[in-house]
Amino acid sequence: xxxxxxxxxxxxxxxxxxxxxxxxxxxxxxxxxxxxxxxxxxxxxxxxxxxxxxxxxxxxxxxxxxxxxxxxxxxxxxxxxxxxxxxxxxxxxxxxxxxxxxxxxxxxxxxxxxxxxxxxxxxxxxxxxxxxxxxxxxxxxxxxxxxxxxxxxxxxxxxxxxxxxxxxxxxxxxxxxxxxxxxxxxxxxxxxxxxxxxxxxxxxxxxxxxxxxxxxxxxxxxxxxxxxxxxxxxxxxxxxxxxxxxxxxxxxxxxxxxxxxxxxxxxxxxxxxxxxxxxxxxxxxxxxxxxxxxxxxxxxxxxxxxxxxxxxxxxxxxxxxxxxxxxxxxxxxxxxxxxxxxxxxxxxxxxxxxxxxxxxxxxxxxxxxxxxxxxxxxxxxxxxxxxxxxxxxxxxxxxxxxxxxxxxxx
Amino acid sequence: xxxxxxxxxxxxxxxxxxxxxxxxxxxxxxxxxxxxxxxxxxxxxxxxxxxxxxxxxxxxxxxxxxxxxxxxxxxxxxxxxxxxxxxxxxxxxxxxxxxxxxxxxxxxxxxxxxxxxxxxxxxxxxxxxxxxxxxxxxxxxxx
Ligand SMILES: Cc1ncc(COP(=O)(O)O)c(C=O)c1O
Numbered sequence: 001x002x003x004x005x006x007x008x009x010x011x012x013x014x015x016x017x018x019x020x021x022x023x024x025x026x027x028x029x030x031x032x033x034x035x036x037x038x039x040x041x042x043x044x045x046x047x048x049x050x051x052x053x054x055x056x057x058x059x060x061x062x063x064x065x066x067x068x069x070x071x072x073x074x075x076x077x078x079x080x081x082x083x084x085x086x087x088x089x090x091x092x093x094x095x096x097x098x099x100x101x102x103x104x105x106x107x108x109x110x111x112x113x114x115x116x117x118x119x120x121x122x123x124x125x126x127x128x129x130x131x132x133x134x135x136x137x138x139x140x141x142x143x144x145x146x147x148x149x150x151x152x153x154x155x156x157x158x159x160x161x162x163x164x165x166x167x168x169x170x171x172x173x174x175x176x177x178x179x180x181x182x183x184x185x186x187x188x189x190x191x192x193x194x195x196x197x198x199x200x201x202x203x204x205x206x207x208x209x210x211x212x213x214x215x216x217x218x219x220x221x222x223x224x225x226x227x228x229x230x231x232x233x234x235x236x237x238x239x240x241x242x243x244x245x246x247x248x249x250x251x252x253x254x255x256x257x258x259x260x261x262x263x264x265x266x267x268x269x270x271x272x273x274x275x276x277x278x279x280x281x282x283x284x285x286x287x288x289x290x291x292x293x294x295x296x297x298x299x300x301x302x303x304x305x306x307x308x309x310x311x312x313x314x315x316x317x318x319x320x321x322x323x324x325x326x327x328x329x330x331x332x333x334x335x336x337x338x339x340x341x342x343x344x345x346x347x348x349x350x351x352x353x354x355x356x357x358x359x360x361x362x363x364x365x366x367x368x369x370x371x372x373x374x375x376x377x378x379x380x381x382x383x384x385x386x387x388x389x390x391x392x393x394x395x396x397x398x399x400x401x402x403x404x405x406x407x408x409x410x
Numbered sequence: 411x412x413x414x415x416x417x418x419x420x421x422x423x424x425x426x427x428x429x430x431x432x433x434x435x436x437x438x439x440x441x442x443x444x445x446x447x448x449x450x451x452x453x454x455x456x457x458x459x460x461x462x463x464x465x466x467x468x469x470x471x472x473x474x475x476x477x478x479x480x481x482x483x484x485x486x487x488x489x490x491x492x493x494x495x496x497x498x499x500x501x502x503x504x505x506x507x508x509x510x511x512x513x514x515x516x517x518x519x520x521x522x523x524x525x526x527x528x529x530x531x532x533x534x535x536x537x538x539x540x541x542x543x544x545x546x547x548x549x550x551x552x553x
Contacts, residue, residue, distance in 0.1 A: 024431070347485035349463040350439075354487075357431050365463045379484060380463065408436055409486060 007303040012389050015040035015295075019389065026359025029394045034178055034338055034385035035363055036228045037209060039292075043231055046291040050284045058283055059257060059274070073283055076290025077273070083293045084223065085214040086240050090272040093239040093246070094286045098205040099128040101224035101239035102172075104276060105201055106132035108249030113169060115141035120163060120198070122173040123149040123375070124182060127368045129172050129203045142169070149375065153180040153329030161192060168198040175207035175223075179369040179383070180329030181338025183207070190220055199245065205229055209387070210308060210336045212301045215240050227285065232292030236285030239276075246272050253278040304388045308337035311386045315339055315395045322406065328381055337386035340367075343402075346409050348382045354405040360398050414506050417498050418514040425518035434519055438490030445493050448482040459538050464488045466535055470542035475550075476501050477543055481535075491520065491532055499539050504550070507543035512536055 013019050016038045021028050030038060050072070056065035058073050074089070081089040095101045113119075119133050123146050137144045145163055148156050155173070164171075171193040176183050190200045201222040204213055208225035215223050222245070226237040241249070251258055251269055255278035260268040269275045296304070312332050316339060319325050324344040329335060342348055352364030365380040366373045373380055384398060428434045448457075452469040459466040464485035471478045479500040483489045498514075499507050515521065515532070 347464060349485040350487045352463075354435060357435070379465065408432070408439060 007299070007307055009307070009389065009391055012299065013391075015042065016389055017041060017044075023359045023361070024357050027397075029360045029390075029397050031384040031386060031390065031394070031398060032361045032363045033209070033387040033390075034181075034206060034229070034367075034383065036234065037231050037387055038389065039233065040231055040295055042295050043233070043288050043292050046288050047233065047284055050287055055284070057280055069283055069287075072287045072290075073281070076286045079290040079293050080238050083212065083297070084238075084240055085216050087216060088243060091240055091243050091246065093241065093273045093276045094281055094289075095224070095237050095239050095276075096235055096282065097226035097228070097237035098126075098203060098224050099226075101222075101237060102129055102201065102203065103132045104239060104252040105222055105241070105249070106136045107252050109170065110136060110139055111250055112248075113140040113142045116167060117142040117169045118145055118165070118167045119143070120145050120147055120160075120168055120171045120193075122147045122155055122184070123371060124153070124155060124177040124180070124184065125172065125174055125369065125371075126178050126203065126205070127370070129174060129201075130371070133170075133172060146371075147173075149372070152331075153177065153182045153372075154334065155182075155184055155189075157185065157188065160189065164192060164196045164198070166196060168193070168196050171198050171200045172203070173200070174203040174205065175213065176204075176210065176336050177329075177369070177372075178206045178338075179367040179372045179381070180340050181206075181335035181385070182330050183211075183334055183336060186220070187218060190218055194219070206336065206338075209296075210301075210305060221245055227289040227292055230292055231295055232289040233285050236282045236289050238289070243272065246276070251275050251278070255279045257281070299388060307388050308386055311390055311392065311395065312337040312339070314392050315384065315386065315398075318395060318399045319402075321399070322402070324406070324410075328376060338383060339385075340381040340383045342378060342381055343406060346406070348378075348380045350409055351382055351402065351405045354408060355398070355401040358397075358401040358404065360401045362398070414498055414502055414510045418510075421494060421498070422514050422517045431519065435487065438494070438520075439486055440490070441493040442483075442486040442489035442491075445489065448480040452480070453482060459534050466492065468535065468538050468542070470539075470546075472546050473501075475503055477504055477507060477546055479539060479542070492535065494518075495532075495535065495539065499543075502543075504543040504547035508540055508547060 018038050054065050054068040056069045058070040060066060077089045077092050081092045086092055119142050121130055121133055121144060133144055147160050150156055173184055173186060173189055175186050186202050193200045199221040202220050204223050204225040207213060209230045221242055223240040228234040258270050258275050258278040260270050316332055319341060326342045326344060328340045348364040352362060363383045367383060448467055448469055453467050457467040457469050459468060464483050466483045468481040479496050481492045481496060483492055
């Protein structure tokens with residue numbers, strides 16, 4: 001894949017006011033994009049426009065503002081639906097984010113699980129795709145099984161086939177690992193799981209920023225992501241679910257918006273998507289989420305992928321200049337623009353602390369994936385995660401900072 | 411003026427000699443490297459201060475009327491910070507430890523290590539030192 005001629009990173013950077021700021025007196029180099037992405041002016045303007053011009057509660061009032069806000073919110077749902085190619089917009093539930101989505105599904109499945117059932121979770125998961133399932137197992141007596149990963153940070157697919165059986169009810173895997181960047185073979189996982197009648201939830205928190213998933217082509221049962229990792233605001237995300245599954249799941253929270261009729265004798269629930277959107281939602285967030293997706297598409301996911309891959313290759317090459325470097329995970333060909341690494345003999349926290357003083361924002365620690373750190377027997381890693389608004393010059397600045405940190409610490 | 415306060419002022423004076431953050435950190439790294447801080451038998455989960463990023467172990471002993479702390483960490487900068495804290499708080503009377511304020515940390519430019527997101531917990535470390543002191547203080551016969 002080639003980066004299109006019209007992809008102009010200098011121009012793109014002008015969309016992101018935060019990239020002009022200084023940290024500790026140095027220009028900010030923001031390489032913590034896997035934790036949260038920065039927000040372009042277009043999305044900031046959309047948020048301001050909402051509060052300045054049509055802030056109102058939705059789905060309730062007949063007045064003009066409420067209509068406008070409702071239209072914009074539902075338009076955003078359509079943008080999200082089209083982006084992920086869901087069949088219908090009611091299959092898109094707006095949630096507070098990936099964590100919320102996963103809990104919603106886990107909560108709903110309590111009704112369908114019993115002792116002896118099995119839930120399969122990949123060994124590459126973020127805590128938010130582990131803990132809700134452990135809680136579900138405690139409630140239902142179902143068994144949590146872990147699909148192991150290998151030394152290269154990829155899932156052991158032959159083991160997967162061995163583990164699947166008619167008791168497997170659910171399979172949980174992230175599309176892309178947040179700790180290592182591994183792109184998992186979800187198409188294959190979904191197909192094999194379906195052969196045993198198991199439903200599959202794909203955590204798309206780390207894939208959504210880099211690649212476009214087609215939920216129908218994947219035939220995935222549930223797919224979720226968070227807006228704040230794709231240039232949108234925090235506190236909003238989406239859950240895609242196949243209509244018949246979402247209809248079968250019980251509501252997660254009770255309240256306004258999610259009802260059809262309420263009496264003290266019996267309440268009937270609203271249809272999709274409202275059944276899962278109790279209370280006043282994050283209206284502005286939803287609208288801005290839609291704007292963020294449009295922004296990303298204006299740049300183009302092919303351009304984003306091709307350019308980020310160039311950054312990944314360049315950064316990998318530069319990091320390999322250190323003879324004490326240890327890079328965790330798979331080759332650049334099988335991952336998104338994430339590098340998880342350590343220096344032999346150095347604690348990631350020390351390195352992270354020093355490079356922060358030099359204006360470089362990388363993440364250090366276990367990245368909410370302690371089982372992966374346990375696997376490698378390390379306290380954590382340094383993770384540099386790149387976005388389409390980063391540059392090779394910034395990578396050079398990181399390398400210089402890492403060199404300095406090495407010389408101070410060794 | 412309590413002994414603790416005097417030590418803190420000494421540290422502030424020492425750090426005032428440094429021109430920039432790099433010299434400060436180099437000094438802390440040096441402190442971190444030079445100190446064997448804790449007996450290995452205390453480097454267990456019983457003595458660990460729960461934190462996110464680097465591990466910290468703290469052990470306390472009462473010698474006569476004073477608390478003696480030893481501590482360690484797997485990260486060198488954290489170890490440097492511990493060395494400074496030990497210098498301030500070890501070999502002090504429980505009451506003085508409990509009452510001591512820790513403003514000097516801000517003054518020597520290590521404020522960022524007090525932020526709650528540095529889950530390695532300079533904050534929880536200080537709290538733990540004070541908890542130990544409190545424990546000893548409550549055990550002492552009151553007169
Ligand atoms: C793979 C993965 N899953 C889930 C989450 C949780 O997302 P959120 O905190 O937005 O709910 C993250 C965020 O770090 C993630 O990287």
